[in-house]
Amino acid sequence: MLKCNQIIELTSKQQDTRLLKWERVEMTVHLWMCKTCRYYAKQLGVIQNFAKNIDKHQQSITLSTEAKKRIQDKLKSLQKGN
Numbered sequence: 771m772l773k774c775n776q777i778i779e780l781t782s783k784q785q786d787t788r789l790l791k792w793e794r795v796e797m798t799v800h801l802w803m804c805k806t807c808r809y810y811a812k813q814l815g816v817i818q819n820f821a822k823n824i825d826k827h828q829q830s831i832t833l834s835t836e837a838k839k840r841i842q843d844k845l846k847s848l849q850k851g852n
Contacts, residue, residue: 772796777807785818 772780777800780793789797801808833841 772800774800774804774807777801777804778810781807781811781814785814 777797780789780797783789784797801811
């Protein structure tokens with residue numbers, strides 16, 4: 771049976787490529803038994819999903835005119851301070 775550090779490597783590898791059948795089986799068994807690795811794999815999946823969809827999130831973010839003005843004013847005051 772694989773150890774936790776090996777499962778961490780396989781979990782990361784799985785994000786980029788398809789695992790061999792024996793790797794998938796070993797990982798499934800380990801994740802079934804190890805709560806810590808199961809949590810790690812879940813969190814890595816959340817991060818990966820967010821990274822894949824970050825462009826969608828960025829396009830939906832808009833600043834109000836007032837917010838843009840406050841940022842510009844703050845930047846100007848910081849530049850004068852230097």
